[in-house]
Amino acid sequence: MSNLISAETKDSNFRRIRRCKKGKTPEQTVYESMALHGKNRYLFGYSIQQNMPSIWVLDHLLSSYRPTLIVELGTGMGTLCTYFSVYGMFSNFDVEVISLDLIKPVLHEEICNINDNKTHILDWDIYEQDTIDYLTKKINEAERPFLLSDGKDPKSDEVNVYSKNLKSGVPIFAHDAILDGKPKFGWGYTEDKIDWNYVKRYEPYYSWSIEGDTRMMCMITE
Numbered sequence: 600m601s602n603l604i605s606a607e608t609k610d611s612n613f614r615r616i617r618r619c620k621k622g623k624t625p626e627q628t629v630y631e632s633m634a635l636h637g638k639n640r641y642l643f644g645y646s647i648q649q650n651m652p653s654i655w656v657l658d659h660l661l662s663s664y665r666p667t668l669i670v671e672l673g674t675g676m677g678t679l680c681t682y683f684s685v686y687g688m689f690s691n692f693d694v695e696v697i698s699l700d701l702i703k704p705v706l707h708e709e710i711c712n713i714n715d716n717k718t719h720i721l722d723w724d725i726y727e728q729d730t731i732d733y734l735t736k737k738i739n740e741a742e743r744p745f746l747l748s749d750g751k752d753p754k755s756d757e758v759n760v761y762s763k764n765l766k767s768g769v770p771i772f773a774h775d776a777i778l779d780g781k782p783k784f785g786w787g788y789t790e791d792k793i794d795w796n797y798v799k800r801y802e803p804y805y806s807w808s809i810e811g812d813t814r815m816m817c818m819i820t821e
């Protein structure tokens with residue numbers, strides 16, 4: 600253990616805990632700091648492009664909604680897809696997971712094996728018409744589909760492309776929304792970028808801080 604957590608990391612974590620930001624709990628201070636600095640973001644030992652609050656939020660949402668199909672736009676390194684697959688494996692009903700990216704993550708076979716062959720990682724372009732048609736059909740046929748939009752920035756574009764063809768009542772969680780003010784890192788989107796003809800707000804509308812200043816914006820198709 601002592602090899603894994605250096606004294607320096609421990610010290611800096613203690614400093615973060617002791618010097619809480621104004622109005623923030625120690626936990627918020629530590630996790631926001633981790634998110635901002637991109638440190639210590641691991642799940643199952645693998646680097647993840649989310650922070651821990653995002654996993655808590657997703658776990659809460661999935662447990663309440665009990666999806667039968669999870670579609671993830673943007674697999675990245677595949678660690679969130681691993682989490683979804685573990686969720687599917689432990690669930691007492693069938694959960695199909697479909698995750699897409701331009702290239703498959705290194706561990707794609709291992710990830711797909713977790714969920715009894717019900718996880719599919721595809722190297723398809725989110726914006727190709729064939730992909731849109733395939734996913735639209737899958738989502739519209741599923742009993743309780745759940746769409747996580749985390750592909751190309753700004754994610755509002757994906758929401759707008761996919762939401763207009765989906766049946767009513769599909770929850771969409773779109774990453775990297777900015778609650779107010781200018782995008783701090785330049786890759787967020789604001790509410791006015793969403794085409795509100797096809798979705799409405801879904802409460803809780805914003806999740807707690809996901810990465811830095813960005814939130815998961817929660818919508819549901821009209």
Ligand SMILES: C[S@@+](CC[C@H](N)C(=O)[O-])C[C@H]1O[C@@H](n2cnc3c(N)ncnc32)[C@H](O)[C@@H]1O
Binds near residue numbers: 649675
């Ligand atoms: C933020 S990462 C996804 C992180 C992942 N969801 C997670 O939480 O671990 C965004 C991914 O979207 C992918 N992407 C960007 N444009 C895409 C496109 N047109 N089609 C498919 N994937 C795309 C990128 O290659 C990148 O890996």
